[in-house]
Amino acid sequence: MEKIIELKNISKSFDGEAVLKHIDLYIGNSEFITLLGPSGCGKTTTLRIIGGFEKPDEGDVIFEGTRINDVPAHKRSVNTVFQKYALFPHLNVFENIAFALRLQKCPKEEIRRRVKEMLSLVALEGFERKNVTLLSGGQQQRVAIARALISHPKILLLDEPLGALDLKLRKDMQNELKNIQKQTGITFIYVTHDQEEALSMSDTVVVMADGEIQQIGTPIDIYNEPVNAFVADFIGESNIVDGVMPADRTVRFSGHTFECLDGGFAANEAVDVVIRPEDIDVVSPDQSPLTGTVTGVTFKGVHYEIIVDVGGFKWMIQSTDFVEEGARIGLKIGPDDIHVMKKSRYSGLYGDYSSFSDELDELSDADKVEE
Amino acid sequence: MKTLSKIYLWLILALLYIPIIVLIVFSFNKSGGTGGFTGFSLYWYRELFRNAEAFSALKNTLILALAAACLSTVIGTAAAVGLEKMKSRHVKQVILSTTNVPMMNPDIVTGISMMLLFVFVGGMLGMTEKLNFFTLLIAHVTFCLPYVLLSVRPRLRQLDRALPEAAKDLGCTPVGSFFRVELPNIFGGVMSGFVMAFTLSLDDFVISYFTTGSSYQTLPLLIYSMTKKEVKPDIYALSTLIVAAVLLLLILSNVLGGRERSKK
Amino acid sequence: MRKRSLLSTAAAYPHIVWMVLFIVAPLLFVLYYAFTDPSGAFTLENVTALGSHKTTFVLSIALSVIATFLCFIIGYPLAWIISRADPGRQRIYMMLIMLPMWTNLLIRTYSMMAIMDDGGFLNGILAALHLGKVHLIGTKGAVLFGMVYDFLPYMVLPIYTVMNKIDPRLTEAASDLGAGGWRVLTKVTMPLSMSGVVSGITMVFVPSISTFYISQKLGGGSFELIGDTIERQFQNETTYNVGAMISLVMMVLILISLAVMNKFSDESEEILP
Numbered sequence: 001m002e003k004i005i006e007l008k009n010i011s012k013s014f015d016g017e018a019v020l021k022h023i024d025l026y027i028g029n030s031e032f033i034t035l036l037g038p039s040g041c042g043k044t045t046t047l048r049i050i051g052g053f054e055k056p057d058e059g060d061v062i063f064e065g066t067r068i069n070d071v072p073a074h075k076r077s078v079n080t081v082f083q084k085y086a087l088f089p090h091l092n093v094f095e096n097i098a099f100a101l102r103l104q105k106c107p108k109e110e111i112r113r114r115v116k117e118m119l120s121l122v123a124l125e126g127f128e129r130k131n132v133t134l135l136s137g138g139q140q141q142r143v144a145i146a147r148a149l150i151s152h153p154k155i156l157l158l159d160e161p162l163g164a165l166d167l168k169l170r171k172d173m174q175n176e177l178k179n180i181q182k183q184t185g186i187t188f189i190y191v192t193h194d195q196e197e198a199l200s201m202s203d204t205v206v207v208m209a210d211g212e213i214q215q216i217g218t219p220i221d222i223y224n225e226p227v228n229a230f231v232a233d234f235i236g237e238s239n240i241v242d243g244v245m246p247a248d249r250t251v252r253f254s255g256h257t258f259e260c261l262d263g264g265f266a267a268n269e270a271v272d273v274v275i276r277p278e279d280i281d282v283v284s285p286d287q288s289p290l291t292g293t294v295t296g297v298t299f300k301g302v303h304y305e306i307i308v309d310v311g312g313f314k315w316m317i318q319s320t321d322f323v324e325e326g327a328r329i330g331l332k333i334g335p336d337d338i339h340v341m342k343k344s345r346y347s348g349l350y351g352d353y354s355s356f357s358d359e360l361d362e363l364s365d366a367d368k369v370e371e
Numbered sequence: 372m373k374t375l376s377k378i379y380l381w382l383i384l385a386l387l388y389i390p391i392i393v394l395i396v397f398s399f400n401k402s403g404g405t406g407g408f409t410g411f412s413l414y415w416y417r418e419l420f421r422n423a424e425a426f427s428a429l430k431n432t433l434i435l436a437l438a439a440a441c442l443s444t445v446i447g448t449a450a451a452v453g454l455e456k457m458k459s460r461h462v463k464q465v466i467l468s469t470t471n472v473p474m475m476n477p478d479i480v481t482g483i484s485m486m487l488l489f490v491f492v493g494g495m496l497g498m499t500e501k502l503n504f505f506t507l508l509i510a511h512v513t514f515c516l517p518y519v520l521l522s523v524r525p526r527l528r529q530l531d532r533a534l535p536e537a538a539k540d541l542g543c544t545p546v547g548s549f550f551r552v553e554l555p556n557i558f559g560g561v562m563s564g565f566v567m568a569f570t571l572s573l574d575d576f577v578i579s580y581f582t583t584g585s586s587y588q589t590l591p592l593l594i595y596s597m598t599k600k601e602v603k604p605d606i607y608a609l610s611t612l613i614v615a616a617v618l619l620l621l622i623l624s625n626v627l628g629g630r631e632r633s634k635k
Numbered sequence: 636m637r638k639r640s641l642l643s644t645a646a647a648y649p650h651i652v653w654m655v656l657f658i659v660a661p662l663l664f665v666l667y668y669a670f671t672d673p674s675g676a677f678t679l680e681n682v683t684a685l686g687s688h689k690t691t692f693v694l695s696i697a698l699s700v701i702a703t704f705l706c707f708i709i710g711y712p713l714a715w716i717i718s719r720a721d722p723g724r725q726r727i728y729m730m731l732i733m734l735p736m737w738t739n740l741l742i743r744t745y746s747m748m749a750i751m752d753d754g755g756f757l758n759g760i761l762a763a764l765h766l767g768k769v770h771l772i773g774t775k776g777a778v779l780f781g782m783v784y785d786f787l788p789y790m791v792l793p794i795y796t797v798m799n800k801i802d803p804r805l806t807e808a809a810s811d812l813g814a815g816g817w818r819v820l821t822k823v824t825m826p827l828s829m830s831g832v833v834s835g836i837t838m839v840f841v842p843s844i845s846t847f848y849i850s851q852k853l854g855g856g857s858f859e860l861i862g863d864t865i866e867r868q869f870q871n872e873t874t875y876n877v878g879a880m881i882s883l884v885m886m887v888l889i890l891i892s893l894a895v896m897n898k899f900s901d902e903s904e905e906i907l908p
Contacts, residue, residue: 053536073539074548080540086533090555099551100541147541376716380728383713387735387787390746393756397749407759446650453647466651472658475837477845477889479862480882483869484661487668487879490872513657516650545643574739576848581869594741598852607749610742617737621730 004029004154004187005050010059012045019045021211023059027155027189027204032181034190036198037208038234043191046208047157050189052076064154079148080157084164085140087132093119093143094128100151118146121180138169145180155187162197174201195235199223207231209346228341232274233350239280239315240351243273243340251340254310256289258333262340272341274351277318279337282306288330294323307353314353391614398607415608425609428593435504435589436572439511444565446512447519448557452549454520455527473514482581485510489582502584510582511575515568522567526560527553566624665886668879673872681880688864688881695861696888698775699843702782703790706839707832709783710790714831715824717791718798729795736788744852747781748772751853773855781853782843789838797831798824833896841889861885 003026010023020042027033035043048054049061052073060067068076079100087096095102097118101111119125122142127135132143141161148156158177162170178201181188192198198205199219207214207222207230215227226232229240243253248263253273265271285291292310306317308329315331323329401410419425450470457463473481486502489509493501530553538548554561576591583592590613597606672678717728735743750756751771758768771777801824809823810816847862854860859867861881868878 051540053540073536074542074544078540080537082533082537084531084533086531086537088534088537088552088556090552099538103542103547151542376719380713380716383709383787384728384731387732387784390743390750390784391735391738394742394746394749397756407763446653449646450650453644453650456643457647466647466654469654469658470650472662475841475893476886477841477862479845479847479865480665480886481661483865483878483882484665485657486869487664487875488657488661490875491664509657513653516653570737574737576739576741591739591741594739594745595848598741598745606745610739610745613742614738618734621734621737625730 002029003027004031004064006060006062007046007049008060008062010046010049010056010061012042012049012054012056012058019211020049020056023211023213025206025213025216027187030185030187031203032178032188032190032201033204033206034192034198034202035206035208036192036195036234037214038193041208042211043193043208044159047080047159047189047191050155051078051080051157077151077153078155078157079151079153080159081141081144081148081161083159083161085144085161087140087143087147089133091132092128093124093130093132093135096132096143097146097150099147104151114150115146118150121149121183122146123176137165138173141165141173145177149180149184149186153186155189156181158188158190160192161190162192162194170197177201199235207234209234225339226274226341228344228346229272229274229348229350230344230346232272232339232341233346237277237316237318238351239275239277239353240347241273241275241313242348243271245269245271245340249335251338254290254313258338259335260338260340261335262338265340265342270343272343272347272351274339274341275315275333275337277305277316278303279333280315280317280319281332282317282319282321282323283330283332285328285330288332290331290333291328292331294325294327294329297323297325316353394607395611395614398604398611400604403604415604419605419608419612422605424588424593425590428588428590431587432573432589432591435507435511435587436569438508439515439572440565440569442508443512443515443519443568444561447516447564447568448523448561450516451520451523451527452553454524467520470520471517474517478514478575478577479581481514482510482578485513485578486581500584500586502582504583504587507579507583507587507589510578511572514575514578515571518567518571519564522564523557523560526557530556570620665879665883668876669883670880672876678876681877684877685880685884688861691859691861691864692884694775694858695844698779698782698860699840702779702786702843703836703840705779705783706787706790707836710787710835711794711832714791714794714798714828715820717795725799729792732788732791736792740785741848743785744781744849747777747784748852751777751780772853773857775854775858777853777855778850778860781849782839782846785849786839786842789842790835793834793838794828794831797828801827836896837893840892844889845885 006026007023010020011018012020023042023046025046035046037043045054049056052068052071052075055069061069063071063076063078088099091099094115097115098111101114106114115128116125119127122145124139124142124146127139127143132140135143144161145156161177162173165173174197177188177190190198190201199222202219204216205219205222206216209230215222215231217225222231223235226235226238232238232240241253243251245251245262245265246257246268248265249260251258251260251262251271251273290310292308292315294306295309295314296305296307298305300318303318303320304322306319306323308315308317308331310331317331397408398415399411399413400408401412401414403415450466454463454466485506489506490501534552534556535545535548538552539545543551574591576595579589579592580595583589588596590609594606594609597603597609669681670677670679672680713732717725717732720728748755752758753768753770753772757771761768805827806819806823809819814822844860845862845865846860847866850858850860850863865878865881865885868874868881
């Protein structure tokens, strides 16, 4: 794949606080890449460096083989869809979209034609004369996309563009954005804190935390083969327990030895073991060495979310079968359900559901949207 | 209680307006003075219109107000933009506090302080006429600046910070982005700053009194010199015309302002 | 967080230069003149010269304090009444209060003169009623009346602005909790409108203490206020220095009273037209 943009050893700090630490990343042409991470992880700063709104303290930004550190935003063929759209309130829909072309002194006829094209791309035909401040969030979003795409940029940067929309609209826009990206073939760099959004839209996901890249990979890789406890916890739900690897394909945790598919660790190396809640089967206690007491059951629609106390450690299981609170059950885990990771600085911080609460989870999500 | 409030309100309003109304009524009095109304006459208006001084003072006042308003609006708007970009809160506070000095200081102090500067510098340069149109203009711009900043800065702060970035992102140079995006969006504030500066300049007497030379007389200065002499009802006529002009402008701006509001 | 380019802060430079040249420098000149004699040599003579203006200072302070107090007594209830009228009417009332403010001070003062003059409107009426004449021009009462008449709008406007911003739910909550009209006023509205009162007092006190036109016209030249004294010193180049010293003292006086005022209100927001 042809590289369109490359970040080499990028560092950036604000007021002495390091926001990005030695970021290395390349992005291929026509790729849909997502920078995913919690608020303050540096994803927006990375985007702003690519857009030319911030200069890195250290490192190079390479665009199609040339260093562009010192090229200002208005000279980069990179356009941005801003978090709150940043539509020009004094201009109508047509003039907002035509903004870049007016600057390039395009002939009137061409402007009219291209704006029309854009309006049909984002399904806003007939909105030319509308006041942008009176549009709905979704419509404003579309205008912002059309405005950014009209001058055919090589790269489109999207900074949490769906953050302000409600859930239903968000899902529709996700599909639409993906379609627009496929139609235009433009490289999309998308920033979000929503892991579901990242997984369903991207060709490549870059997981970031604390100013560092944690993992780069396809959505499937990221989900199935998280490199550390942070990624495992941030992407989907995970039970993360301490374990040791006595030998390849064997892992010991929760007082029992299990067969697994991982290898390449030193003998008896301490590891983090990830088991996804949906991979655990509920069986009767005598059918599995791993047993526990059900402490909580929540109906989630597609499945039940079951919290099980296994020797003091709370596991989460997602199962379509109902179990009684207080029941004793066995947890059946197959070799391919187990994923072993090297210990990292995130070990022990995530993956225990003892203080788990849905409400808390949603609250912290809402905080992130405010970002 | 309700009626008591109403009576109080209208009583004060009446007291506020009686003198002005008396002035207007007696500007049409055949005999001079306000002791008694002896008959309707436009004599004092004719007298006023025969007064060439009044017309040149009116012209001077308008030229000065326009120049002061333009200059202070340009400098003040640019300053508001620059201050918004300024990093140090401390420096910003010092600049703003200093800007507001002419607003807080008594006009007479502002007037004499500038007069001292002009006289001193003019003396150093050996000028014969140390005070003139330009010293007056400088003084007016100075006391208008805080009001321009006062009306532009809130608009600028309300402006979405991402807008100039979006403009640059789409290919605008920083300067281009100011004229294409920021200025149109703060234009209301800039205009109200301009109007404020214009009216303040029109209205100013005290500061002008100390900073103008003999060659440049404005309307308030003319009124002052007229009232220094004995009471002459042509001042009533002039005042009536000024009050009428102010009333007209106020009504006009309210009608226009109301229309603007209903559009939004 | 955002990096700002030097280019854009430069937009403020003309203003900064202007400020230094025409606000800071002139004040330094006042200071310079206050402590020099007409030949430019350092002297403290101007300080001693202040002694002969003591009565003027006392009279000015007394009149402006009384005028400010009267404006407050008249203006506060007025602002309160207007703020409780229905919104459409509020606009009209405030327009009516503001209109005289937009009319030149000279004209307003002169119109007072037309009323109070010996051969003026009031005496005309009294004469018509065979009630004899009153001599008003030249009395301190006339000057006081002029100050209140000229500056009352400056008191009403800031107080009204602040009252208008008070969340109506607060007063509703207070009456809901059992406070009567009077208690709502004293326990909720008054404390919340303090910042408006402070600006109002400032906006009346400063022009009152420094006026020279009102005292000239309505005082009829029978006594002098600080403003008159300063104005007189600046008629003649030889007395600039004394004038500068008196101005300096007045400025310091105002600064001190403003500082004291601000202590009275926690929020010293500026409310201006």
